[in-house]
Amino acid sequence: MLRRQLVRKMSQRAFETKILKVNPLSIHFSPNAHIDGSLPTISDPETEKALLEAAKIIRDSDDTVAFPTETVYGLGGSSLNDKSVLSIYRAKNRPSDNPLITHISSIDQLNRRIYGEESNSNESPLRNIPEIYHSLIAKLWPGPLTILLPVPPMESGTLSKLTTGDQPTFAVRIPSSRIARALIALSDTPIAAPSANASTKPSPTLASHVLHDLEGRIPLILDGGPCKIGVESTVVDGLSQPPSLLRPGGFTYEQIVELGGSQWADCRVERRQTVGETEKVRTPGMKYKHYSPSAKVILLVPNRKDSTNSRLEKLRDIIRTEQSLRSESLKSIAVLTASHLNNTSLDNILPSGSNLKMIVESLGSTGREIQANLFAALRRVDEVENVDLIIVEGLPEVDEGLAVMNRLKKAAGGNCISF
Missing domain, CATH: 3.40.50.11030 (Threonylcarbamoyl-AMP synthase, C-terminal domain)
Known part of the structure; x- marks a missing residue:
């Protein structure tokens, strides 16, 4: 209730929303960048300038940036900053008990920036990711796969509680979109990012969709063209027994079962379209009206x-x-x-x-x-x-x-x- 009041009370600051074109083909990552956190090289100066401007907003302010992923356009703010997360809720007019997915550029960033650990070459980079996920992320990260992980301990973790919807878990993925990965890597900031639409409306797959819904509510949109997949990421929970598919998305249920190994053979599918008013939800899209046109x-x-x-x-x-x-x-x-x-x-x-x-x-x-x-x-x-x-x-x-x-x-x- 307190967070809902905070969202309502935050001033509706008007922005002159700027759109900057970015060329994904000019962005290049090394093969292991999603593990070790190596920064990308960017051959197009205008793309690099736009990404650095967006990264500065994410890293150094409480504001948000809309950017393309391989699934849909996301509305991003720092997952480590309560005020940035509240800016997301405010811009979308989104209920604040609806959890947000945190997007990272690498597993190294997950360990350093979310779990608050020093880089250590002697430890496995997967030390904070339960073994049940290892076969999936080896094949499907970077990509439209979101996994649930335990919230880091308060004494070492840095994740904003406003991203979790009061859950003991948080949702995280590494996008395959070069633009999204570059933005996250250049800001060195895990980014909380729901779809960049007004709450309840169909998700945006073009920059023009974002502008239609959020013009004047956010300072910047990165325009990388149409999103290839067109629906949000697949969300899976490997912490439950049996494991479950909470939201179908960019990877199919059949792919999860095939690539996950024996531990995912009995994966169940969450069939409920909605949950009760007072029930907590583990994934976005279950508690409130979603994807609805005006007609x-x-x-x-x-x-x-x-x-x-x-x-x-x-x-x-x-x-x-x-x-x-x-x-x-x-x-x-x-x-x-x-x-x-x-x-x-x-x-x-x-x-x-x-x-x-x-x-x-x-x-x-x-x-x-x-x-x-x-x-x-x-x-x-x-x-x-x-x-x-x-x-x-x-x-x-x-x-x-x-x-x-x-x-x-x-x-x-x-x-x-x-x-």
């Missing part, structure tokens, strides 16, 4: 029994029902197709004589394409086309489909129809 979203949940004709008739019924309920306010709809509807003509789907405007857009033909395009498509039809209703075709919950459906179920807020 109503209806999710079509795949049902293998339906034929093409029955699906089309069901889609017509959905549109007729929405039109009868919202005769005056329903002017335009978007249909985002993913599998069955990708190769099906929807020219005659609107009721006869309807004045509805309809936009049909394919999210892609593979799980990876759909995952990468999802948030951008939701934002485009909502914020640019200003449609009143979004109907999205879902995927089977395997491989990338698990993460896609996790986000879409939350975006739809229970408006799910078997299809």
